Amino acid sequence: MCMRRCLVGLTFCTCYLGSYLTNKYVLSVLKFTYPTLFQGWQTLIGGLLLHVSWKLGWAEINSNSRSDVLTWLPASVLFVGIIYAGSRALSRLAIPVFLTLHNVAEVIICGHQKCFQKEKTSPAKICSALFLLAAAGCLPFNDSQFDPDGYFWAVIHLFCIGAYKILQKSQKPNALSDIDQQYLNYLFSVVLLAFASHPTGDLLSVLDFPFLYFYRFHGSCCASGFLGFFLxxxxxxxKSLMTPGQCAAWIFFAKVITAGLSILLFDMILTRATVGCLLLGGLGEALLVFSERKGS
Incomplete structure (x- = not known):
């Protein structure tokens, strides 16, 4: 069982790393900044692969209850917000900066649990939230590559993540499984992004994209779709094999590796102040992992 958990954890880290680096390459190096098309493509591939897996008996999907589907609809809207805003933010921000801002979603969840659900919060978790918030708050003032649009979309992204996870936790225990939820997310995203591609101008603007007929662009887009599904x-x-604390540890490990390698592969100007903010954010997430493991 221990070997199986390690294998799943390493597979997750590999998919996480590959997905982020591939997306960053397409968005920043190739500059394919048409989020309705890029995210629509990724969700289409994910939806098709999940549907095929279901038909072959490799995955179980039981989203037949109309009430459960309608109840999940607001979460699917937030999912579109997550991937759309995330794509726009990642195209403008370095991966370590993006991940530091992304982690602030945990502060929203922690605040909701403390203020509205009156849950008992450990000192480690409170310190974690404060460190994550401080790191994200100081970054814009110390980022030598500061991009206001990138930070704006990152804030939208993290608020959508926080609201999505809050809705996810409020679901009835026997309502929809994680696979059911993701299947509905894929279906809704493909439809909404397809309709949005023309009003946003992406559908016509993509014809001017210089690498539209290049194999490296086609290969990167295919890789991003498959890696997103496997992630x-x-x-x-x-989540099914490990405790919340163990999951948090693997996710933290994947983020550290991804952030570290991205600095070597993509242009990023590091100053002492920027590194300090990133390390403070890392410390905040490490404390979050500690509190999750202690709680489990």
Whole structure:
């Protein structure tokens, strides 16, 4: 069992790393900044692969209850917000900066649990939230590559993540499984992003994209679609086999590796102040892992 957990954890880390680096390459190096098309493509591939897996008996999907589907609809809207805003933010921000801002979603969840659900919060978790918030708050003032649009979309992204996870936790225990939820997210995203591609101008603007007929662009887009699907599957598997504390540890490990390698592969100007903010954010997430493991 221990070997199986390690294998699932390493698979998750590999998919996480590959997904982020591939997306960053397409968005920043190739500059394919048409989020309705890029995210629509990724969710289409994910939805098709999940549907095929279901038909082959490799995955179980039981989203037949109309009431459960309608109840989940607001979460699917937030999911579109997550991937759309995340794509726009990642195209403008370095991966370590993006992940530091992304982690602030945990502060929203912690605040909701403390203020509205009156849950008891450990001192480690409170310190974690404060460190994450401080790191994200100081970054804009110390980022030598500061991009206001990138930070704006990152804030939208993290608020959507926080609201999505709050809605996810409020679901009835026997309502929809993680796979059911993701299947509905894929279906809704493909439809909404397809309709949005024309009003946003992406559908016509993409014709001017210089690498539209290049094999490296086609290969990167295919890789991003498949890696996104495998990341979703490995995440679901990770949650089913491990405690919340163990999951948090693997996610933290994947983020550290991804952030570290991205600095070597993509242009990022590091100053002492920027590194300090990133390390403070890392310390905040490490404390979050500690509190999750202690709680489990």
């Amino acid at each position: 979703m599957v490995s995440t679901v598997k990770l």
